[in-house]
Amino acid sequence: MGLPFLILLVFACCAHAQQPKSIAPYVPATWKAGAASVIVTPEKNLFMAGYASRKTPAVGKAQDLFAKALALEDEQGGRLVIVTMDLIGVPQAMRRAVAMRAEQQFKLPPAALLMNASHTHSGPGMRTAEPTGEEAKKPLALDAYEYTKALEDKLVAVIGKALADLQPARLTWNRARCGFAMNRRRDYALAPDDPNSKLAPNPNGPVDQEVPALRVESPEGALRAVLFGYACHNTCLGFYNYCGDYAGYAQEYLQANRPGFTALFLMGCGGDQNPYPRRSDVVPGISDLELAQQHGRSLANAVEMAMTVNPRAIRGPIRSAYEEISLDYAKPGKLPHDYPVQVIHLGPDLVIAALGSEVVVDYSLRLKRELAGEAAVWIAGYSNDYTGYMPSLRVQKEGGYEAAAGWAETIEEKIIGKVHELHRRLSEATK
Ligand SMILES: [Zn+2]
Numbered sequence: 001m002g003l004p005f006l007i008l009l010v011f012a013c014c015a016h017a018q019q020p021k022s023i024a025p026y027v028p029a030t031w032k033a034g035a036a037s038v039i040v041t042p043e044k045n046l047f048m049a050g051y052a053s054r055k056t057p058a059v060g061k062a063q064d065l066f067a068k069a070l071a072l073e074d075e076q077g078g079r080l081v082i083v084t085m086d087l088i089g090v091p092q093a094m095r096r097a098v099a100m101r102a103e104q105q106f107k108l109p110p111a112a113l114l115m116n117a118s119h120t121h122s123g124p125g126m127r128t129a130e131p132t133g134e135e136a137k138k139p140l141a142l143d144a145y146e147y148t149k150a151l152e153d154k155l156v157a158v159i160g161k162a163l164a165d166l167q168p169a170r171l172t173w174n175r176a177r178c179g180f181a182m183n184r185r186r187d188y189a190l191a192p193d194d195p196n197s198k199l200a201p202n203p204n205g206p207v208d209q210e211v212p213a214l215r216v217e218s219p220e221g222a223l224r225a226v227l228f229g230y231a232c233h234n235t236c237l238g239f240y241n242y243c244g245d246y247a248g249y250a251q252e253y254l255q256a257n258r259p260g261f262t263a264l265f266l267m268g269c270g271g272d273q274n275p276y277p278r279r280s281d282v283v284p285g286i287s288d289l290e291l292a293q294q295h296g297r298s299l300a301n302a303v304e305m306a307m308t309v310n311p312r313a314i315r316g317p318i319r320s321a322y323e324e325i326s327l328d329y330a331k332p333g334k335l336p337h338d339y340p341v342q343v344i345h346l347g348p349d350l351v352i353a354a355l356g357s358e359v360v361v362d363y364s365l366r367l368k369r370e371l372a373g374e375a376a377v378w379i380a381g382y383s384n385d386y387t388g389y390m391p392s393l394r395v396q397k398e399g400g401y402e403a404a405a406g407w408a409e410t411i412e413e414k415i416i417g418k419v420h421e422l423h424r425r426l427s428e429a430t431k
Contacts, residue, residue: 020307022221027170027313029219032073034165035262038158040085041065041242042124042147047140049088050121051238057140058124061242062289063252065123067155068264069162070216070227072171072346074316080344081108081159082227083115084264086123086244086251089357089386090115093128094152095340101156106163111322113159114342114354116383118267120234122243126151168219172311173350173376175212178302180246180295181232183207183361184274188398195400201276207231208268208364211299212378213306214314214350223261226254228303229380231268231361236275236292243289246275249296254303263303269355269364269381271389272402312376315347319429321422322384325414331406340384341415343422345375345430352378353419356385360402362392363412367419390415 045058065086072080081102099110127144135141183205190204191197208231216225234245244251247265254263275295277283283291324338342354351371355363359381371377381390389402393412396403 022217023311029168029170030075031169031171032166033169033216034071034162035225036158036161036165037066037068037262038154039064040067040151040154044143046124046143049123049125058242059240063243063248065242065244067158068262069158070225070264071162071166073166074318076317078318079108080112080318084266085117086120086248087117088119088123089117090384091126091128092385095384097152098155102159106160111320114383116266116380118234118247118265119382120245122237122245170217171314172215173314174306174311175210176302176305177209178211178299179209180275180298181207181209181273182276183272185272185400206361206365208361211302211306213303215307225262226307227264227266229266229268230299231270231364232273232275233270236295237288246292246295249293250299253297253300266380267382269359269361269379271358271360273361314349319345319426321426325418327411328408329406330408337387341418343419343426345426349375351375354380354383356383357387358389360392360395362394
């Protein structure tokens with residue numbers, strides 16, 4: 001092999017080690033996009049959310065928590081804002097208050113606001129109702145309320161900042177895969193009657209390991225933001241430090257070495273999914289924090305792949321629909337719950353369905369199957385509401401942790417039916 005050939009080979013190899021390729025000029029930059037972020041790490045050491053076993057407040061932080069906003073505007077001036085948060089959930093009262101204020105201040109229709117939480121178990125507990133009576137004497141209860149009130153202001157401000165940042169942009173979409181999410185329920189098929197079965201985590205259980213990624217670039221092809229998803233609990237960590245867990249690290253790694261770039265995590269239907277391996281007693285010599293970082297790196301790598309390979313152009317217009325449906329409990333004495341269902345179309349290319357609370361993975365798999373068509377389909381959970389687990393009929397019949405709330409067995413059909421109804425309505429409006 002002669003020297004010139006070797007040099008050529010080196011150059012050819014280097015050509016692959018580059019930033020995600022822009023698809024300019026093949027796709028015109030018909031969008032406007034803006035992104036903003038704000039630190040929402042509490043200044044005080046509050047009680048942390050996620051595990052009932054924690055009896056004392058936080059002691060510090062391993063990583064800052066963020067709320068971020070991605071604003072999109074189509075050629076007709078139609079808008080969409082997606083807010084993501086490194087927090088346990090989106091309390092319904094907070095969603096309603098933020099949506100109302102965003103409508104008043106920015107003329108953003110409530111249906112065009114999607115609020116999603118990563119469900120990190122290393123964030124603060126939130127409290128939307130002012131403590132009264134004995135509760136009002138507890139400093140930690142008052143602190144949680146004050147934190148949540150201030151958070152609401154920060155969320156409105158970050159939405160305004162993202163809208164003020166709207167600049168010409170090109171949108172593309174693709175997906176990759178990432179393997180650490182595993183079904184955390186025991187294998188009911190193998191041991192239907194044994195509640196103490198050790199068949200969990202369950203490699204035979206359903207998972208959704210897709211990593212969808214919406215990439216935002218400038219007309220010149222510079223990367224500006226990515227919105228990416230994964231369906232898995234943020235529960236690598238159970239310590240007393242604020243941290244975004246694997247999703248926090250994935251966002252941090254994607255942003256590292258890319259000044260001015262914003263990575264936003266949209267939590268999927270991970271109600272029955274955990275990150276594995278999980279907890280340091282499973283892997284000798286590796287701490288929980290290192291596992292969170294490893295899973296974060298693994299997810300960030302998948303996003304890099306999704307941004308690199310054959311990006312699909314996303315066109316407008318934006319169409320969005322949001323409705324709350326009344327879901328009943330089978331358990332006596334529990335009032336029906338107003339449950340939010342949101343569907344967003346980005347032209348003929350992308351359908352996003354955002355469901356409230358801790359939706360199990362069956363919803364994502366079923367909706368992707370039933371909505372499959374020309375458009376790519378992206379299903380988010382943990383959006384616009386936080387009211388506990390939303391089991392599928394299969395999970396309800398099996399029983400167990402995710403079925404314990406006692407919902408009526410009609411909820412899956414009601415939720416899926418509403419997604420289809422909103423999807424049809426938006427499809428007809430675009431015709
Ligand atoms: Zn959970």
